[in-house]
Amino acid sequence: MQENKPELYTCLSPSLLSLYDVDKSIVVIIDVLRATSTIATALYNGAKSIIPVDSVAECIRIGKQIDSITAGERDGKVAEGLEHGNSPFEYPREFIEGRTLVLTTTNGTKLLHMALDRNAKGVITGSFPNLSAVCDYLLGQNQNVILGCAAWKNRVNIEDTLFAGAVIKRIGKHFSINCDSSQMALATYKEAKPDLYKFMKTKEASHYKRLTGFGLEKDIRYCLTEDGANIPVVYEDGKLIAG
Amino acid sequence: MQENKPELYTCLSPSLLSLYDVDKSIVVIIDVLRATSTIATALYNGAKSIIPVDSVAECIRIGKQIDSITAGERDGKVAEGLEHGNSPFEYPREFIEGRTLVLTTTNGTKLLHMALDRNAKGVITGSFPNLSAVCDYLLGQNQNVILGCAAWKNRVNIEDTLFAGAVIKRIGKHFSINCDSSQMALATYKEAKPDLYKFMKTKEASHYKRLTGFGLEKDIRYCLTEDGANIPVVYEDGKLIAG
Numbered sequence: 001m002q003e004n005k006p007e008l009y010t011c012l013s014p015s016l017l018s019l020y021d022v023d024k025s026i027v028v029i030i031d032v033l034r035a036t037s038t039i040a041t042a043l044y045n046g047a048k049s050i051i052p053v054d055s056v057a058e059c060i061r062i063g064k065q066i067d068s069i070t071a072g073e074r075d076g077k078v079a080e081g082l083e084h085g086n087s088p089f090e091y092p093r094e095f096i097e098g099r100t101l102v103l104t105t106t107n108g109t110k111l112l113h114m115a116l117d118r119n120a121k122g123v124i125t126g127s128f129p130n131l132s133a134v135c136d137y138l139l140g141q142n143q144n145v146i147l148g149c150a151a152w153k154n155r156v157n158i159e160d161t162l163f164a165g166a167v168i169k170r171i172g173k174h175f176s177i178n179c180d181s182s183q184m185a186l187a188t189y190k191e192a193k194p195d196l197y198k199f200m201k202t203k204e205a206s207h208y209k210r211l212t213g214f215g216l217e218k219d220i221r222y223c224l225t226e227d228g229a230n231i232p233v234v235y236e237d238g239k240l241i242a243g
Numbered sequence: 244m245q246e247n248k249p250e251l252y253t254c255l256s257p258s259l260l261s262l263y264d265v266d267k268s269i270v271v272i273i274d275v276l277r278a279t280s281t282i283a284t285a286l287y288n289g290a291k292s293i294i295p296v297d298s299v300a301e302c303i304r305i306g307k308q309i310d311s312i313t314a315g316e317r318d319g320k321v322a323e324g325l326e327h328g329n330s331p332f333e334y335p336r337e338f339i340e341g342r343t344l345v346l347t348t349t350n351g352t353k354l355l356h357m358a359l360d361r362n363a364k365g366v367i368t369g370s371f372p373n374l375s376a377v378c379d380y381l382l383g384q385n386q387n388v389i390l391g392c393a394a395w396k397n398r399v400n401i402e403d404t405l406f407a408g409a410v411i412k413r414i415g416k417h418f419s420i421n422c423d424s425s426q427m428a429l430a431t432y433k434e435a436k437p438d439l440y441k442f443m444k445t446k447e448a449s450h451y452k453r454l455t456g457f458g459l460e461k462d463i464r465y466c467l468t469e470d471g472a473n474i475p476v477v478y479e480d481g482k483l484i485a486g
Binding site for chain 2: 012013015016019153154156157158161178179180181183184187190191192203206207209
């Protein structure tokens with residue numbers, strides 16, 4: 001007998017989000033390199049909240065209004081007018097604890113706002129550093145799930161897909177999955193699982209090449225490692241907080 | 244030293260086509276179950292040409308104007324007003340040789356027209372039955388390539404992605420591939436390669452389930468088998484012809 005399980009879908013690009021029933025689902029925003037990994041890390045290290053914004057100008061504007069740290073990069077450098085970058089290593093406990101971070105990202109923030117505009121039942125962020133927490137959260141909710149890959153300017157990317165595959169590998173059996181993208185994500189993750197970093201390198205993943213061009217191998221390794229900042233991250237009232 | 248190879252991309256859904264430089268590329272229309280497999284088969288068996296149209300009404304209209312066979316299905320049955328269905332087994336040589344087929348398909352035809360609207364340098368169709376011919380054709384052209392998956396109502400599907408992966412496995416080294424979708428297609432194909440049919444069945448691919456619901460296992464097996472109708476299929480002046 002078919003159990004009445006909630007449904008799970010993987011949306012490989014923001015351009016495809018309109019194909020899914022966002023208003024009946026919890027959407028997991030996945031931007032592995034590096035936005036959602038850095039967000040999990042900052043909150044794990046005690047940040048009060050993180051305000052995701054989509055432009056440097058907005059980041060500066062909010063930074064002037066409230067007591068906060070502004071952060072964001074463009075082309076691998078701290079954006080002009082902001083104080084910090086996108087690396088998870090910039091946010092250790094001694095720096096970030098109790099503080100609010102205003103973070104500008106492009107792909108992840110765009111998808112997050114699209115999910116909100118479509119009245120998602122809930123929005124959380126996911127990354128390898130908080131993989132277990134994401135899985136536990138989703139199991140606890142017993143709702144339909146959309147694993148939303150932020151991608152790169154709408155182009156499908158490997159690392160976000162791998163994270164979707166990792167979630168499905170862990171908790172897929174608790175969901176009804178009638179979604180070829182999810183099966184492909186799982187197949188790709190299974191091939192990559194023995195060494196995600198090596199897989200990214202061997203496959204010459206486009207983002208891997210961009211970031212290693214900036215000398216960020218250490219960031220990539222951290223962002224592909226499970227449970228280094230294992231805390232659920234939930235969007236509430238304009239902010240990402242520890243769930 | 245980096246060779247000056249042409250570029251190859253995989254576009255997993257018509258919704259993503261705008262992200263690629265269609266006007267600088269040959270686009271391979273991939274609609275494995277079953278449009279492009281049936282097209283290759285009919286041409287291999289001597290059909291004069293195939294006119295792909297996007298609606299039953301258009302199919303009937305053209306069928307009245309020219310000496311032709313009209314074909315198309317909706318929900319697994321021959322559409323009302325048309326003569327034949329979408330199965331490759333309906334088009335043996337003794338039936339189709341020398342004749343024109345007007346075929347209505349949804350996903351494949353839509354993508355084909357999108358590629359034409361964007362001034363593709365060339366448009367061909369691809370399927371496992373003509374895999375080798377597609378690869379040889381692309382190598383001979385020495386142009387940039389977009390492997391265009393027709394998908395299912397814009398949702399990514401496994402079978403079209405597998406065909407993209409099969410092409411990349413065969414001839415990828417002759418192209419510069421800076422495209423994560425291509426790497427994912429290749430990874431998925433590698434996992435599936437020992438038995439594509441079993442992979443589709445095990446993964447409960449959405450289209451596999453739809454078609455087996457109509458009793459079409461034999462069609463699926465044929466459509467996943469390499470080189471059963473090994474002929475290049477090229478779009479020219481409104482028609483698909485043997486290249």
